[in-house]
Every structure is written in structure tokens, then in C-alpha cells.
Amino acid sequence: MTIKIKAFGPIADKMNARELELDPPGNLDDLRKALHEKYPQLVHLDFAIAVDRKIIRENAPLSPGSEVALLPPFSGG
Amino acid sequence: MTIKIKAFGPIADKMNARELELDPPGNLDDLRKALHEKYPQLVHLDFAIAVDRKIIRENAPLSPGSEVALLPPFSGG
Amino acid sequence: MEKKLKNIFVDGPIEPVFISNSIANHSRKTGIGGHSIFLGQIRADPKEGNKEVVAIDYSTYRDMALEKAHEIREETFNKYDLHCMHIYHSLGKVEKGGISLFVFTSSKHRSPAIQACNELVERIKSELPIWGKEILSDDQTNWKVNT
Amino acid sequence: MEKKLKNIFVDGPIEPVFISNSIANHSRKTGIGGHSIFLGQIRADPKEGNKEVVAIDYSTYRDMALEKAHEIREETFNKYDLHCMHIYHSLGKVEKGGISLFVFTSSKHRSPAIQACNELVERIKSELPIWGKEILSDDQTNWKVNT
Numbered sequence: 253m254t255i256k257i258k259a260f261g262p263i264a265d266k267m268n269a270r271e272l273e274l275d276p277p278g279n280l281d282d283l284r285k286a287l288h289e290k291y292p293q294l295v296h297l298d299f300a301i302a303v304d305r306k307i308i309r310e311n312a313p314l315s316p317g318s319e320v321a322l323l324p325p326f327s328g329g
Numbered sequence: 330m331t332i333k334i335k336a337f338g339p340i341a342d343k344m345n346a347r348e349l350e351l352d353p354p355g356n357l358d359d360l361r362k363a364l365h366e367k368y369p370q371l372v373h374l375d376f377a378i379a380v381d382r383k384i385i386r387e388n389a390p391l392s393p394g395s396e397v398a399l400l401p402p403f404s405g406g
Numbered sequence: 407m408e409k410k411l412k413n414i415f416v417d418g419p420i421e422p423v424f425i426s427n428s429i430a431n432h433s434r435k436t437g438i439g440g441h442s443i444f445l446g447q448i449r450a451d452p453k454e455g456n457k458e459v460v461a462i463d464y465s466t467y468r469d470m471a472l473e474k475a476h477e478i479r480e481e482t483f484n485k486y487d488l489h490c491m492h493i494y495h496s497l498g499k500v501e502k503g504g505i506s507l508f509v510f511t512s513s514k515h516r517s518p519a520i521q522a523c524n525e526l527v528e529r530i531k532s533e534l535p536i537w538g539k540e541i542l543s544d545d546q547t548n549w550k551v552n553t
Numbered sequence: 554m555e556k557k558l559k560n561i562f563v564d565g566p567i568e569p570v571f572i573s574n575s576i577a578n579h580s581r582k583t584g585i586g587g588h589s590i591f592l593g594q595i596r597a598d599p600k601e602g603n604k605e606v607v608a609i610d611y612s613t614y615r616d617m618a619l620e621k622a623h624e625i626r627e628e629t630f631n632k633y634d635l636h637c638m639h640i641y642h643s644l645g646k647v648e649k650g651g652i653s654l655f656v657f658t659s660s661k662h663r664s665p666a667i668q669a670c671n672e673l674v675e676r677i678k679s680e681l682p683i684w685g686k687e688i689l690s691d692d693q694t695n696w697k698v699n700t
Contacts, residue, residue: 328654328684337466337537406506429592434650516593
């Protein structure tokens with residue numbers, strides 16, 4: 253079983269996908285590491301991670317049902 | 330010969346006229362004095378005097394052709 | 407005075423469709439990134455004796471107001487990097503809920519438009535010779551005072 | 554999440570007539586004395602190689618954007634004495650000269666509406682998960698960066 257991670261804007265563009273898949277990481281630091289290992293194209297992209305629609309800058313545990321999203325810098329307006 | 334003085338807003342209302350008439354005063358201080366003598370109702374009204382469409386707070390000579398106006402506090406907007 | 411002064415006065419209320427036409431007129435000005443708009447609306451302020459304001463009747467010293475508005479326009483264009491600036495003020499009667507002031511500024515980035523719009527509203531209220539007579543629900547009147 | 558979130562998104566450009574209808578809808582709110590409006594318009598910015606921006610294609614993380622917009626609304630209503638607050642942002646393609654952001658605040662006296670409108674524009678640009686992809690005159694694209 254994998255977890256699905258939403259991708260938006262320039263990240264979705266670069267990955268040519270609106271969803272990435274990973275083996276479930278235990279926490280956000282694991283997620284960051286796993287993302288960069290499986291998707292080396294992400295290394296040069298700036299993004300924040302949102303868990304259940306809140307941006308989390310530090311480490312935090314990830315439960316399997318969490319909604320995870322990669323958010324490049326916002327450019328609305 | 331007299332000069333005509335434009336009146337606006339609450340002053341025109343109070344005087345029931347859009348124009349007042351006075352013997353030509355030599356300067357603005359003379360004008361203020363003459364206005365209060367001829368129109369005692371003005372004493373309790375707050376107004377500025379404009380000469381040729383510019384507000385003049387101090388004394389200044391008045392030439393016979395000047396456009397003189399009494400301006401109560403503005404309340405546009 | 408040889409200069410042609412732009413009229414700022416509108417008879418009666420400023421209609422919403424006048425505002426949207428004014429906005430639509432800027433769609434070809436593709437250097438504009440931000441518009442700032444201020445609208446003054448007539449409040450049904452309560453008055454002593456169970457009365458309220460039902461309308462405001464605006465009058466002006468037109469020649470002076472247009473000269474002053476011209477001066478304010480020039481100074482604001484010199485101070486802020488603006489593409490466009492429009493000022494409209496009602497004369498005559500505007501009923502409660504009607505719009506009596508429309509200030510509209512546009513610039514490449516948002517900040518000059520926003521700052522200029524705010525400053526224009528302040529200057530219009532304090533420097534233009536315009537007077538508003540409040541008409542109350544019992545037909546009595548009261549001269550408006552700007553605070 | 555049981556709360557009903559207000560939608561802020563409009564497909565394509567925000568039309569001037571939508572704005573005037575929104576203004577007209579406030580004429581019965583006779584406690585309002587001032588409206589402040591900000592409009593974001595698509596600029597035809599020049600780009601290297603003799604190209605220019607011809608449109609912006611907006612996308613969003615909708616659930617998060619609506620939650621965040623709700624939070625911003627609540628905080629702004631708590632901070633300023635406002636009668637009304639409306640936020641609209643385009644999704645999808647908006648051509649140069651079109652309007653993609655409409656922020657509209659109303660208050661008894663002008664100051665809260667003006668301050669809240671400015672603050673909302675800043676927060677919408679920095680806190681809502683919305684992305685603008687610039688479409689250039691040669692059909693290439695470029696992700697917009699907010700400064």
C-alpha cells in the first residue's frame with residue numbers, strides 16, 4: 253500500500269502528474285527524504301508541505317489517512 | 330457701486346441668499362468687519378473667505394474685480 | 407484661466423453601471439495590474455426624535471471645486487506612479503443607499519493605486535468646496551458635518 | 554469539516570457587470586457609508602525574446618484555499634468593524650486586461666473598509682494556495698512569481 257501526495261502548480265507541471273505515490277513514511281522528515289530519493293527532479297523546486305490542508309514547516313508524525321500536498325510558492329492575485 | 334459676495338451651503342441657507350452685497354472694502358480685514366456689521370447673523374457661523382477661488386486666511390488687499398466667496402466647512406464625500 | 411478643467415460632477419447618484427463601464431474601459435490598458443476604488447454611500451443615519459437621513463442634497467462652488475480637483479489630480483499624478491485616476495462626486499439629491507463619491511485609481515503594481523486612492527478620498531473630503539444638506543424623514547434638513 | 558465554506562472562485566475573468574451587481578446589492582444596507590474595492594487585472598508584461606504575457610491560467614488546491622479564505626474572513630471580521638466582505642478570485646484562463654481578483658469591503662465609516670481591503674489583498678496573495686501560469690504570445694508558459 254502506498255500514500256498519494258497531491259502536487260500543484262509548477263510541481264505538477266514538472267512531474268507531469270497531479271499525484272505522486274510513495275511508501276507510507278512515518279513522519280514529515282521521512283517524507284521529505286523519500287520524495288527527494290524517488291523524485292530527484294524535486295530537489296531544485298521550492299515547496300512547502302501541507303498536511304490536512306495546513307502547512308507544516310517542522311517535523312511531525314504522519315498518519316496513513318493524512319491528506320498530504322506539495323505546495324510551490326503561491327502566485328494568486 | 331457695491332461688490333457681490335458669493336455665499337454657499339449653510340451660509341446661503343441662513344442668509345436666504347446666494348449673494349451678499351457690500352460697499353467695496355479695501356482689504357480682507359475690512360471685508361470681515363463690514364460683513365459682520367451688515368450681516369450680524371454671520372457672527373455665529375464658521376466660514377473661510379476665498380478670493381479668486383483660493384482660500385485666504387490672513388489679511389490681503391482686495392481689488393474691485395476679485396471674486397469673493399464665503400465658504401462654510403466642506404462636507405463632500 | 408485658459409486651462410480646460412475636467413468635470414468631476416454627476417447629477418444625482420452615481421449608478422453601479424457607470425462604475426462597471428468605467429472599469430471595463432480599462433481592459434485595453436494592459437500595463438495596469440491593480441485598480442483601487444472607493445465609493446461613498448449615503449447612510450440612513452438616525453437623528454434625534456426618531457428621524458433618519460433619507461437623502462443628501464449636495465451643492466458646490468463649481469469653479470473653485472474644479473480648479474482644486476485639477477490641482478489635487480496633478481499633485482497626485484506627480485506623487486504616485488499611476489496609469490489612471492478618476493474622480494466623480496454627486497450634485498443634487500442622492501437618496502440613502504445611493505453612491506455619491508467614486509474615486510478610481512490604477513497602477514502597474516497595487517501599492518501606488520491603493521495609496522493614491524486613500525489620499526484622494528481624504529483630500530476630496532477636506533479640500534473640495536462641496537456641501538451636503540441632509541434631508542430627514544420629516545422633511546427637515548440638517549447640514550452635514552465631515553468628521 | 555462540517556462547516557459550509559463560502560466559494561470564492563469564479564471560472565475565467567471577473568466581469569465588470571458582476572462587480573456592478575455586487576455594488577448594487579448593497580444599496581439596501583443603509584448603515585454602510587464607504588466601500589473599498591481592489592481589482593487585480595492581468596498585465597501584458599513584456600518577456601525576453603520580444604514576447605509578452607497574453608493570459609494567466611490559474612489553478613488552486615481548492616479545499617485548502619476555501620478553508621484558508623474562511624479563516625482570513627473570520628480574522629478580518631474580528632479585527633475590523635465591517636458590514637460586508639466579499640472575495641472573488643478567478644480560476645482557469647484570464648486574458649490580458651481581464652480581472653482576476655475582486656476584493657470588496659464595506660463599513661459605516663471609510664477607514665475599516667479601506668484597511669481591511671488592503672490587508673485582504675496582501676493575505677490573499679501570500680496565503681491562498683493559488684498558482685498562476687503565464688501564457689506567452691508564442692504559446693510558451695511561465696509560472697508567475699508574486700513579489
